[in-house]
Amino acid sequence: METINILSALLTPVIALTTVTILILQYRLQRYKIRHDLYEPRMKIYRSVRDFLQHVLQHGDASSEQLSKLMEETSEAQFLFKGKIKQHIRSLYMHAVDIQTVARSLKSKYPWSDEALNKMTQKQENEFKWFMNQMDRTDELFSKYLTLDK
Numbered sequence: 308m309e310t311i312n313i314l315s316a317l318l319t320p321v322i323a324l325t326t327v328t329i330l331i332l333q334y335r336l337q338r339y340k341i342r343h344d345l346y347e348p349r350m351k352i353y354r355s356v357r358d359f360l361q362h363v364l365q366h367g368d369a370s371s372e373q374l375s376k377l378m379e380e381t382s383e384a385q386f387l388f389k390g391k392i393k394q395h396i397r398s399l400y401m402h403a404v405d406i407q408t409v410a411r412s413l414k415s416k417y418p419w420s421d422e423a424l425n426k427m428t429q430k431q432e433n434e435f436k437w438f439m440n441q442m443d444r445t446d447e448l449f450s451k452y453l454t455l456d457k
Contacts, residue, residue: 355380368410369403406434
């Protein structure tokens with residue numbers, strides 16, 4: 308009889324422990340499922356940014372079509388990521404406009420002075436270097452959102 312009383316007294320904590328364990332496992336599974344469900348939309352935005360960067364680095368310029376495409380394909384970023392990704396995309400856009408402006412100025416038939424031409428060429432070179440650094444920065448920013456092993 309005493310054994311039954313001891314076992315029945317232990318039953319409540321065992322049930323509580325089992326319930327807590329199941330709740331923790333369900334919580335972890337739900338977090339993983341949410342991460343998994345967000346993976347594809349986030350990866351789509353990441354690919355768009357990478358494609359845009361590769362285009363700028365290959366051509367040394369960003370066309371208006373490329374800028375529009377970047378903004379269109381990344382418009383959902385504000386809902387899928389926290390602050391830094393949206394800021395990064397905005398920064399890419401602004402620097403692309405700068406490099407586009409410089410490229411158009413250099414291609415124009417306007418007779419630039421040597422000093423002005425050197426300044427524009429230097430600005431173009433600086434922008435190009437900035438874009439080269441953005442490949443690694445993009446990978447760094449997106450990696451925490453695209454890693455499923457957590």
